[in-house]
Structures are given as C-alpha cells and as structure tokens.
Amino acid sequence: MLGEGVELYTETFGNEASPGIIFCHGFGGSARNFRLQARLLEKDFRVTLFDLRGHARSPAPEGAESYRIEALLSDLDELVQAQRSPLILAGLSLGAKLSLDYALLHPERVRALVLASYPTSGDVETRRTWALGFADAIEKRGLDEAGAEFVWGERSRFDPKGAKLIRQGLLEHSPQALAHLQRELLAASPSPERLAPQLRELDVPTCLIAGTDDPESLGPCRQLAKLLPHAELHELENAGHVVNLTRPTLFNQILLEFLAKLPPGA
Numbered sequence: 001m002l003g004e005g006v007e008l009y010t011e012t013f014g015n016e017a018s019p020g021i022i023f024c025h026g027f028g029g030s031a032r033n034f035r036l037q038a039r040l041l042e043k044d045f046r047v048t049l050f051d052l053r054g055h056a057r058s059p060a061p062e063g064a065e066s067y068r069i070e071a072l073l074s075d076l077d078e079l080v081q082a083q084r085s086p087l088i089l090a091g092l093s094l095g096a097k098l099s100l101d102y103a104l105l106h107p108e109r110v111r112a113l114v115l116a117s118y119p120t121s122g123d124v125e126t127r128r129t130w131a132l133g134f135a136d137a138i139e140k141r142g143l144d145e146a147g148a149e150f151v152w153g154e155r156s157r158f159d160p161k162g163a164k165l166i167r168q169g170l171l172e173h174s175p176q177a178l179a180h181l182q183r184e185l186l187a188a189s190p191s192p193e194r195l196a197p198q199l200r201e202l203d204v205p206t207c208l209i210a211g212t213d214d215p216e217s218l219g220p221c222r223q224l225a226k227l228l229p230h231a232e233l234h235e236l237e238n239a240g241h242v243v244n245l246t247r248p249t250l251f252n253q254i255l256l257e258f259l260a261k262l263p264p265g266a
Contacts, residue, residue: 006066008075009057011035011049013042019111020083022048024076026093026117026242027181028151028170030056033092036248037255045088045259048079052094054177067180069101069188076102080109088259090114092244093217094181097189100224104198112262113206114255117217117241118224120189127216128187135182143175192223199227206231207258209251211239232258 011031021041023034031049038047051058053075054067065071076098080087088111089099096115103110120127130150137146147170170178192199206228210221212235225233234254239247 006053006059006061006075008053008059008079009051010079011038013038013047013049014045016046018044018046020048020085020087021045022050022076022079022083022087022089024050024089024091024095024098025052025055026091026095026119027186028055028173028178029092029095030172032056033242033245034090037090037244037252040252040256041259046083048083050079054181055173060174060177062176064180064184067177067184069098069185072098072185073102073105077106080106085109086111088112088114088262090116090255092116093119093241094186103202103204104195107202107204110204112258113204114209114258115206115221115224116209116243116251117211117214118192118208118220119186119217120191120220124191127189131182131187135179135187138175138179138182143171143173143178147171192220192227196227199224200229202228202230204228204230205258205262207254208233209236209243209254210234211236211241211243211247213239214241214243217241 023037025031025033030051034049038049041047052072054060086109089102091099096118097120099113100115103113134146134150137149147167151167151170208221208225208231210218212218218235221233225231236243236247236250244251
C-alpha cells in the first residue's frame with residue numbers, strides 16, 4: 001500500500017464483501033499484535049493489519065519529517081480509501097491516537113472507534129521528557145540499551161508482562177525511525193483537553209479500553225470518555241498497557257459486544 005512513497009506491509013483477513021475494520025498497533029509494535037483479534041473477527045469482517053512506517057516489515061524512510069503525524073495519517077488514509085467506507089478503526093496506544101486523529105479529520109469515513117490505552121497524559125512535560133530521553137538514548141547507546149532503560153528496566157512505565165511483549169518486537173524496528181517518532185510525534189502530542197472542542201463534536205461511537213495498572217493511559221481514557229458524546233469506557237482490573245495481549249479474553253469480549261451493538265452501516 002503506497003503512502004508518500006512508503007509501501008506498507010499489510011495483512012488481510014476475511015472477505016472483501018464484509019464490513020471493514022483496520023487495527024493500528026502502537027509504538028514499537030507490529031501487525032502481529034492484533035492477529036488474535038483478526039482471527040476472532042474474520043468471519044464477519046474484512047480485517048486489515050499493517051506495520052507502521054519505520055516498524056518491522058514496513059520501510060523506514062530517512063528524515064525526521066517522514067515521522068510527523070501528517071505522514072502517518074496519510075498512510076492510514078491510503079488504507080482507508082482502499083476499502084469501502086465508513087469502516088471501523090481500532091488502535092492501541094500510538095495506534096489509538098492515530099485512529100482518533102484520523103476520525104477528527106475524516107469523520108464521514110469512520111463508522112466506529114476502538115481506542116485502547118490512549119497514550120497522551122495530561123502531564124505533557126513528563127511525556128515530552130520521557131520521549132526525548134528515549135530518543136537520545138537510542139542514538140547514543142543503541143536500541144537494546146535504550147529499551148532496557150526506558151521500556152523494560154527500572155524506569156519502565158509499562159507493567160512487566162507488557163514490557164516483555166514490547167521487548168520481543170522492539171529490536172526488529174529501525175532505531176533511527178523510532179528516535180524520529182519519539183521526537184516528531186510522541187513528544188509533541190497534545191493532551192485530550194487541547195482537543196476538547198473537536199472531540200465534543202465527533203459523532204462516532206467509541207469504545208475506550210484501559211488497564212487500571214496503566215495510569216498514563218487510564219487518565220486520558222477517562223478524559224476522552226467525558227468529552228466524546230458517544231463513548232463507553234472499560235477499565236480492566238490488573239491490566240497494564242498492552243491490554244489486548246495481556247488480557248485477551250476480556251478485551252475480545254468487550255470488542256465483540258461493542259461491535260454487536262453498532263447499527264448496520266452506522
């Protein structure tokens with residue numbers, strides 16, 4: 001799939017005549033993160049998974065500007081427009097942010113949203129410091145040592161099981177791409193309050209999912225639940241950041257129940 005010269009790696013499940021749903025993984029993840037959900041839904045949906053630019057099997061273009069929010073949203077738009085819309089967008093962490101940002105730009109193309117572990121907390125400076133520090137560490141000491149410090153080490157913001165899952169996939173990505181994403185996108189993301197006027201006008205059914213052991217995402221999900229007019233919030237006890245993999249049975253149950261409530265073609 002072409003997007004600004006980037007041919008993204010994609011996987012599809014189900015048949016083209018079924019309603020569409022696109023899953024978007026988080027920073028440091030890949031299409032593999034949502035294969036459980038793809039197999040769960042392939043009988044009733046045309047499911048698309050993909051690797052973000054700079055991740056896994058997708059290309060990693062040079063230049064910091066290639067990793068700004070506009071570039072990633074352009075990639076997502078290519079995927080959406082290749083199918084019949086409106087369709088459902090589902091994402092985790094950075095993928096949740098991209099899905100919501102896309103819906104704000106093109107609400108007519110989005111049937112519903114599933115936003116898990118939305119990433120931007122109200123403490124913008126703390127998030128910015130973490131992202132910039134991670135980027136600097138990648139360039140100075142390499143991805144393995146930087147990941148040990150910021151993802152699965154003592155300073156990790158992730159639960160142990162989530163950190164282990166992230167580590168399994170992190171080292172297959174382009175180090176420079178991840179550093180660019182930290183600086184150009186994650187460090188610059190606004191909190192939900194900054195988007196409040198647009199969020200209050202978004203007429204799209206939304207399912208929010210967050211783990212109680214992930215306060216950096218639980219807070220933003222609670223804020224979004226108050227701002228979005230058609231949102232439901234699910235707080236998963238004893239769950240961390242990567243909720244679809246650490247609590248797959250409960251996550252899948254919530255997902256199926258939400259999708260079953262959607263009006264046909266709504």
